[in-house]
Amino acid sequence: MIIVFSGCGNTAATASRLAAITGDETVRLSPAVLRAEAPVLKATGTRIVWAFPTYSWGVPPVVRRFMRRVRLDGADRLTHLMLTTCGDDIGDCAAMWRADVSARGWEPGRAFSVQMPNTYVTMPGFDVDTPAVAEAKVAAMPARVSEIAAELDRPGPDLIVRGSWPWVKTRIIYPWFVRMGMSPRPFHATERCTGCGACARRCPMANIALDADRRPRWSTECAFCLGCYHACPTGSVAYGRATRGKGQWPGIRTRHPNQHPTTEPKEC
C-alpha cells in the first residue's frame, strides 16, 4: 500500500508510477482524513510506502500529524518504507521519518528520494526550476522509480540525496521553518483573479473557500504545499510580497494531475 500526500502533484505522479510497477494499492490522503482527529485506515498489501514531498529537509508537518494520529489497522505486521520527492536534497528527512515510524511501534525500512521540479518559492533566493531543468527531472523520474521498485523488498542502504549539512538543515532549519515560514496568513489573490476556483479545487486541505464575490479566502488549516499558488491559471495567488516575480510549476500535466484516469491514487 502506498499512502500519498501531494500538494502539487509531483509525489502523486511518482507514487502512481511506482504503483504501476509494483501493483500496490495507492491511497491519497483526503482533506477530511488529514484534518481528522482520529483517522482510521486499513493497511493492505505486503508493505506500507509513505509518499510525500520533502519540506525544509523534513517530513511535512501535516504528514507527521497524520502518522501520530492514524489508527492504521494491520500496520504492525508490515515494513514501512519512505518515498519522498524533492527539488534537490532531503537532508536528514529519512531519520525524522524513521523516528516517527518507530514512535508508533512500527518497523521502518529503507528510504528513497526522487528529484522532481521544485515547488518552493516563498523565500528570497528560491524559485521554480527553469523549464529545461524541470523537464529533465520529469524525464528522469520513471528510471529512478524503476530503480526504487527493484529495491523495495531488498535490504540495503537508503537511496536518497541527503545534500550538504543535513543535520543542520533538518535539526535546526526545519523546526524554525515550521514555526516561522508556514503561516497561510500572507496568501491573497491579486486583482488579476478571475474567480475560477482552481486554487480551492487544488488545495489538499480544503483550506480555501470562494466568498460571495468569488474571491478566494484562505483559512488556517494549511499544509503549506503551495498547490494553490502553482494551480492559478492567471498567476494571481501571492504570498505577501515574497512571490513577486517568481515562477509557477504547472504540474506534470496542465490539468490537475489528480485527474489522470488510470494512475491517479484513490482518495481515502
Ligand SMILES: Cc1cc2nc3c(=O)[nH]c(=O)nc-3n(C[C@H](O)[C@H](O)[C@H](O)COP(=O)(O)O)c2cc1C
Ligand atoms: C514548503 C516547501 C518546502 C520544500 N522544501 C524542500 C527541501 O527542503 N528540499 C528540496 O529539495 N525540495 C523542497 N521543496 C520542493 C518539493 O519537495 C518538491 O518540489 C516536491 O516534488 C513537491 O511535491 P508535490 O508536487 O507532491 O507537492 C519544498 C517545497 C515546499 C512547498
Ligand code: SF4
Ligand atoms: S491553502 Fe494553498 S498552500 Fe495551504 S494547503 Fe491549501 S493549497 Fe496548500
Ligand code: SF4
Ligand atoms: S485560481 Fe487564481 S484566478 Fe482562480 S480563483 Fe484562485 S486566485 Fe483567482
